[in-house]
């Protein structure tokens with residue numbers, strides 16, 4: 001399957017660069033991906049008009065499967081209400097037909113009103129578990145705005161996913177193939193215990209403090225490999241990471257998952 005992952009659009013600031021977003025959308029349409037994953041921070045201050053502006057652009061995507069999640073910037077005051085008005089549910093699970101079978105995508109809102117840091121929260125673990133455990137029809141993908149693992153070149157880590165340790169154990173337990181995140185504005189990939197954690201940079205803003213230019217990711221996932229390409233909207237591209245489809249790991253962890261993380265039955 002082919003995924004276009006973009007995040008940190010950040011309308012509503014002079015640092016927003018519409019020409020980059022337009023180029024990224026045009027290129028995405030030409031790539032005809034199976035999924036467009038928009039990993040949060042659509043806005044800057046979370047004003048309704050900023051959501052409206054982001055929506056106007058994203059409506060130009062021709063892909064049938066566009067999944068959009070909240071970022072911390074979208075969560076100012078009652079940003080969740082504006083988000084729902086324009087983009088629908090803040091967390092969702094969906095399946096989509098892909099050449100390898102059927103992919104499962106779980107997208108989750110990790111934001112908290114007016115906080116930069118985020119959390120998935122223990123109350124959501126049973127739901128993630130029930131959606132992903134044992135799924136063997138195709139790729140298993142989680143979308144969450146906040147980064148689970150530190151991204152180099154982004155300063156000291158203060159606002160990662162606050163429950164990243166338990167979430168990481170959960171992802172390994174559920175054999176999740178990849179996590180799509182944004183937030184740090186720097187593209188970076190980790191592969192750890194079979195889970196590929198893929199961060200996209202900011203697609204359309206100059207909110208770049210590091211040396212990586214505004215960019216988005218194109219992910220090719222097939223029977224043999226997972227390949228992540230970094231693309232600058234309207235510009236160059238380069239390979240960001242390449243993995244074999246089956247994770248290469250020799251690690252075996254013996255104490256049961258339940259010795260570390262425990263939760264009840266799904267109630268929703």
Ligand SMILES: [Fe+2]
Nearest residue numbers: 008041183184
């Ligand atoms: Fe951002």
Ligand SMILES: [Fe+2]
Nearest residue numbers: 041071072183
């Ligand atoms: Fe963010």
